[in-house]
Amino acid sequence: MTRKQIFLNLGGLVVLIGLLGLFYWQSTGERAVPAMTAALEDSDSKVRIGAAQMLAEIGPAATPAVPNLLNLALHDPVLYASTTAAGALSRIDLGAARQVMTANLAALQDPDVQNRRTACAMLGSLGPVAKPAVPALNTALDDEEETIRMHAVGALGEIGIPAALVVPALTRALHDKAPQVRHRALMQFAFLIPPTDSVLPHLKELAEDKTPNIATLAKSALNSPHRQGNQTVMYATMLQMGTVNDYTLRQLAQLGPAAAGAVPAVIPILSNERPLHRYLAAEILGAIGPGAKEAIPALTAALQDEDAVVRESVTEALLAIRPTDGTDRTTTQK
């Protein structure tokens, strides 16, 4: 075998690697949006779900797919396809996600149990963007159907904010007459929602419950990692190290004023490319309240955000940080 033959074969390998790289480049990021948008119309639900997941991962660059995702979220006969599309919308276009929320809020009052259950699942899949649905879901905790109460608990856990409304609602569900609902509420405190001091007596009570799986889960919630160490420092460090994700931001938004130490790490996220991250950053600062004063200039700049939902959240945050500000200005003008 000659040197030339060896180098030709090695060159062939380099070409193959280049072709694989090109294939990867073509199939990911915004270049994949047209193909994924077309896949949303596929007759196979698995294809539609996979395409929606890919578009969610792509994020705001997948904006051209929003009408198709909206159609999938509102009209797909397969619930998992609808919830996946709704979840994708919350990462691409907050306004479209709010449209899905509005459509499903009405369905919470539907006489048909299946429709109410679907509405709960859909609202939960939207995550923190469905914050305005929390009062309606709180009301759904009084539904006569156990399955609706259980799904409402799940949705409240997935939305997670504002903690001031979600935590009392889930605490109420801890005492539901149905063990399944109590179990679902405990799961939220064990895995998603940091249990506040006001919840602890209820968890301690359930740790002695006669139903073994409820008692075990209550003990897990009491030992929840959310209660270990200084959560604010941990999440702020993650943000400063560039780990900006939905989970970290959501956890900080649930901590409320206790997250004041994270303000310097949260401020830069107000200009993040992802609208969901900007929205969550505003929610964190709003939940911190007056302790987030140093964020006022950044929040004021964010009032010009291109996304209406982010602007709304920023306005609320500014009001929470300086609640008397508007009144003062009016008084000064007078």
Place this chain on the structure above:
Amino acid sequence: MTTMGGNRTLTWLAVGLYWGCIVFGLVLPGIVMVTHEASRLHGGWAEAWQDYQLHLFAPGFNFFLIGILNAVPFVLLAIFILIHLGTAATKEPVIVSRRLTGVAVALAVAVGFSTWAHVVTVLHPDAQGALVYFFLPIYLLGLIPLGYAVGRGAGMLFFKKPAPPPDTA
């Protein structure tokens, strides 16, 4: 141009094993996944193939990355085979035979272990299953040289150098 040897059979064998090794490393995970999915779907090959394509870059699946990770040790083995066997024609026949035995055992170890790992992973999926795809290339990078050493050792036992002709002087 430097000629390293004229043994066409050995050249074709080296080139064939080189490309075969690379392609096998790339497509093995896909073959296992599609076959498993098709058997689960009772013969739905087209659906299994479509499902595989859909998950090539899907978050939480990324079958493309799995193929690339699996291919890494096979590519290194392929380069070794190309150079090691491609230049063997200049050596004595006994050395060529020993090299071939070493390469054969290294290939058998790589193909066997990788296939077994992928089959077991899809047959018994669990939350930590994906870790296999990260650790498998590392294990293979250790096992391939070991396989070659064993094969070369066996080759030395099977293929002895002919005794030197008796001194007639």
